[in-house]
Amino acid sequence: MSSLIHARGLVKRFGSFTAVDGIDVDVRPGEAFGFLGPNGAGKSSTMRMIGCVSPPTEGVLEILGMDPRRDGPAIRARLGVCPQLDNLDVELTVRENLTTYARFFGIPRAVARARAAELLDFVQLTERADSQVEPLSGGMKRRLTIARALVNEPDIVLLDEPTTGLDPQARHLVWERLFRLKQQGVTLVLTTHYMDEAEQLCDRLVVMDGGRIVAQDSPRALIERYSTREVVELRFTADDQGSYAEKLSGIAERFEVLPDRILLYVADGDDALAEVHRRELSPASALVRRSSLEDVFLHLTGRTLVD
Amino acid sequence: MTSVLEYHLVHYRRTWRSSVLSTLLLPLLTMVGFGLGVGGYVTAGIDGVSYLDWMVPGLIASTAVQTVIGEATWPVLSYFEWLKVYFAQAAAPLRPADILGGHLAFMMFRVLLSVTAFLVIAAAFGTLRSPWAVAVLPISVLVGLAVAAPVVAYSASIRSDSYLAILIRFAVLPMSLFSGVFFPIDSLHPVLRAVAWVLPLSHGVDLSRAATLGVNPGLDGLWQLLYLLVWCAGGWLLALSRFRRRLVV
Amino acid sequence: MTARNVTALGSAYWLVMLGGFLEPVLYLFSIGVGVGALIGDITLPGGEVVGYAAFVAPAMLASSAMSGALAETTFNFFGKMKFMRLYDGMLATPIRPIEIALGELTWAMIRGSLYSAAFLVIMVLMDLTTPLRALAAFPATVLTGFAFGAAGMATATLIRSWQDFDLIGSAQFALFLFSGTFVPATAYPEVVRWVVEASPLYRAVDLVRGITTGTVGWVQVLDVLYLLALMALCLTVAGRRMNKLLCK
Structure with missing residues (x-):
């Protein structure tokens, strides 16, 4: 069996609420695999099942060839988990957070100390090694949480929304570190509701909505399959964007009318924009861009990812 | 489980200072204020023993309880609700029993620490009348666990710290005041007396008193030990089921 | 301010409040x-002999007026100032810091007075004092509450972190044990006795005890002046420190 994570018909219910509604997933060694979807799509519930802290309600789930229902501790010994909200011990130092956590994996003290030093270097926190965690910035705390997830040299690293809540600079620093991990051959499994994050990091991803998988492929293949090459974004000053849709008919393969703008899905954006101007429709602003996963998601679910 | 204990010890290295006040200084002040101050007016003594000598073993058992209460309430709530420390531990290859057991072991460590210090000081005051006084150490651990385990279960069941204030004011404080630490349980109204004997502290006080005064507790003492063990076991099962429900969902 | 505090009460809070009343009982x-x-x-300093419960009860009353006022001011006050950022929002309106402080204090007083009144009823029921004396003791407990409420606010402006609350709690407990609460101050050695008699809780206990046991003398006038002076001093400190902390 070549997949590290293998799920068939995986279901998670909380009472009468179905968080994950029968998904099939295979994660291969060395790839970065993403779960993309809006809040409430079932991404975190899926991650918690993979993290062996939440027993599946139904279906098959195998992780590293083992059954999480039975071998939870053995599987967790080979996972690294970076949760959505940092749960570091803010009263300990940066270094102590790593060394005490390493001990939970039965790693000898000397090894734990050496590994902590390496990891602090990797996440660029060596200078803060002996300061308390409390005053660290959000980005530093997240990098420390990532370092903690690596303390047992895991086969799979689970990252639940690794950059949610960080400022753009801190996000890029985290991405850069995760990209280096990927280059080192570590298997990454992450959830995100940021399409740029998914495009940056993921070799393959699934798009989730309402507990189900609605599409599955590489970011590029998904864009090719579910969207056009380019998108024209038009904003009109009139309150009713919808009334313009009729006047635009024939220009694009497909429209999406959003409350604040109209998206035209076309092969050539400049051509389409020229046609808009020829019809003497004067948008307040117009933007031509390449298609993104956001467009894929919009097409598949009829909704935007981040509201 | 030992790695969890180790974690709490590392953490304690950062925070022990503030706990010295509440777990050592306050009981000592109580010993001086009550044992010597009020004791000066109890001219007849109790059961042929001076009030100070009679009260100190009770105060030690009560200190063991205060020590675990400090650790089994706010920290447990916070490790679930605010700091999420337990969830971080659950992501490692630890089972709920390891996480719970490690934290309880740490509480017992703290009981040993404060009770040992108290015993040394009580000896300096000359209030320990028998070498059996060392038996107060295991007795304190036993009564500490008998209180800690069910209190951890309670703290793991609530979502707001208002409920901790309720526990302390409606259960812990009355138990501390009416379990025979300051005056004999026999003088209580029969109903209150029965309540005092149901709660664990009174048995810890009784056993500790027998130890420092060098009185043979006899078969009753054995039953009291067993009764405290029942509290430990029942509390452990309750707490473990709460931990499982919170950590594995 | 007071209105906001009253509306913030939930049912659990009422139980906590009841617990605050239960403690001295x-x-x-x-x-x-x-x-x-x-x-x-037990023999009072003036030579009168009273039962031990009648001796301890007024001390419990004064202590609970103190701890109620301190809890409501130090803990809540510091929390709101440091973490809830509630005051920042209020300062955007034209309210001066000291007005906020007085609003807080009024709230602490309403709560504390309820406790005191209930406790006095219990004392009368247990025949530890007469109804008339209980009525006279009530304003004395309110004064005690105000003095310690002001002290609590002044302390709250000096607190650095939550760890300092252990210190405050310990100081409070030491006061509770040694302010002539459980034994007369005359039981202590001469030097200790002077320290004890200079402490604020001792003055409050002396005042309330004088009234409930019907042994009021000139000393009780001194007690009242002492508590008034303490209140004025602490309010001044609190007002200045708040200006410094919040309006920078």
Whole structure:
């Protein structure tokens, strides 16, 4: 069996609420695999099942060839988990957070100390090694949480929304570190509701909505399959964007009318924009861009990812 | 489980200072204020023993309880609700029993620490009348666990710290005041007396008193030990089921 | 300010409030009645002899007025100032810091007075004082509450972190034990006695005890002046420190 994570018909219910509604997933060694979807799509519930802290309600789930229902501790010994909200011990130092956590994996003290030093270097926190965690910035705390997830040299690293809540600079620093991990051959499994994050990091991803998988492929293949090459974004000053849709008919393969703008899905954006101007429709602003996963998601679910 | 204990010890290295006040200084002040101050007016003594000598073993058992209460309430709530420390531990290859057991072991460590210090000081005051006084150490651990385990279960069941204030004011404080630490349980109204004997502290006080005064507790003492063990076991099962429900969902 | 505090009450909070009232009653029964049975009667400094429970009860009353006022001011005040950022929002309106402080204090007083009144009723029911004396003691407990409420606010402006609350709690407990609460100050060695008699809780206990046991003299006038002076001093400190902390 070549997949590290293998799920068939995986279901998670909380009472009468179905968080994950029968998904099939295979994660291969060395790839970065993403779960993309809006809040409430079932991404975190899926991650918690993979993290062996939440027993599946139904279906098959195998992780590293083992059954999480039975071998939870053995599987967790080979996972690294970076949760959505940092749960570091803010009263300990940066270094102590790593060394005490390493001990939970039965790693000898000397090894734990050496590994902590390496990891602090990797996440660029060596200078803060002996300061308390409390005053660290959000980005530093997240990098420390990532370092903690690596303390047992895991086969799979689970990252639940690794950059949610960080400022753009801190996000890029985290991405850069995760990209280096990927280059080192570590298997990454992450959830995100940021399409740029998914495009940056993921070799393959699934798009989730309402507990189900609605599409599955590489970011590029998904864009090719579910969207056009380019998108024209038009904003009109009139309150009713919808009334313009009729006047635009024939220009694009497909429209999406959003409350604040109209998206035209076309092969050539400049051509389409020229046609808009020829019809003497004067948008307040117009933007031509390449298609993104956001467009894929919009097409598949009829909704935007981040509201 | 030992790695969890180790974690709490590392953490304690950062925070022990503030706990010295509440777990050592306050009981000592109580010993001086009550044992010597009020004791000066109890001219007849109790059961042929001076009030100070009679009260100190009770105060030690009560200190063991205060020590675990400090650790089994706010920290447990916070490790679930605010700091999420337990969830971080659950992501490692630890089972709920390891996480719970490690934290309880740490509480017992703290009981040993404060009770040992108290015993040394009580000896300096000359209030320990028998070498059996060392038996107060295991007795304190036993009564500490008998209180800690069910209190951890309670703290793991609530979502707001208002409920901790309720526990302390409606259960812990009355138990501390009416379990025979300051005056004999026999003088209580029969109903209150029965309540005092149901709660664990009174048995810890009784056993500790027998130890420092060098009185043979006899078969009753054995039953009291067993009764405290029942509290430990029942509390452990309750707490473990709460931990499982919170950590594995 | 006071209105906001009242509306923030939930049902759990009411239980906590009831617990605050219960605390001195439990002490009264445990120490006053339980230990009192071992002690019998006690002689006041003026020579009058009273039962031990009648001796301890006014001290529990004054102590609970103190701890209620301190809890409501130090803990809540510091929390709101440091973490809830509630005051920042209020300062955007044209309210001066000291007005906020006085609003807080009024709230602490309403709560504390309820406790005191209930406790006085219990004292009358247990025949530890007469209804008339209880009525006279009520304003004395309100004064005690105001003095310690002001002290609590001044302290709250000096607190650095949550760890400092252990210090405050310990200081409070030491006051509770040694302010002539459980034994007369005359039981202590001369030097200790002077320290004890200079402490604020001792003055409050002396005042309330003088009234409930019907042994009021000139000393009680001194007690009142002492508590008024303490309140004025602490309010001044609190007002200045708040200006410095919040309006920078």
